[in-house]
Amino acid sequence: MMLRGLLIISLALAVASCGRLGIGNASKRAETENTLPFKAKLKKGEERDFAVTVANKGAGVAEVRESVRFEATKYCLLTFGGSDVEWTINPASKDWAFSQDGDSLTFNGRCSAL
Known part of the structure; x- marks a missing residue:
């Protein structure tokens, strides 16, 4: 159960950081x-x-x-x-x-x- 909670938190933090890396803002990278x-x-x-x-x-x-x-x-x-x-x-x-x-x-x- 503890491992599942850590995995969910890790995934949530990874997805949340995508915007900070510029992922999804293709116009700046074209x-x-x-x-x-x-x-x-x-x-x-x-x-x-x-x-x-x-x-x-x-x-x-x-x-x-x-x-x-x-x-x-x-x-x-x-x-x-x-x-x-x-x-x-x-x-x-x-x-x-x-x-x-x-x-x-x-x-x-x-x-x-x-």
Whole structure:
């Protein structure tokens, strides 16, 4: 009986300490394995929509794609539980649509995971 009580107390203390270790706060631990070449910032839109802006310093879509994709995937996964993204597509190029403002490219997407 004494052993059962110690086991219950030990388990209760172990579970209670999970919050102190940062377990369950995945947004602070979501990082890439490699350094991304461009700094990207995500801005939440309505419902599942978002925009990712990248300071591209003259680079094109192909060069900034991984930096944009990482921010979008992280947002969708941590907010909606899935990493699927529907990007706004440019009908002419059949590639991701973007707007340019100086040295920045802005891409729009929507988290599609249910």
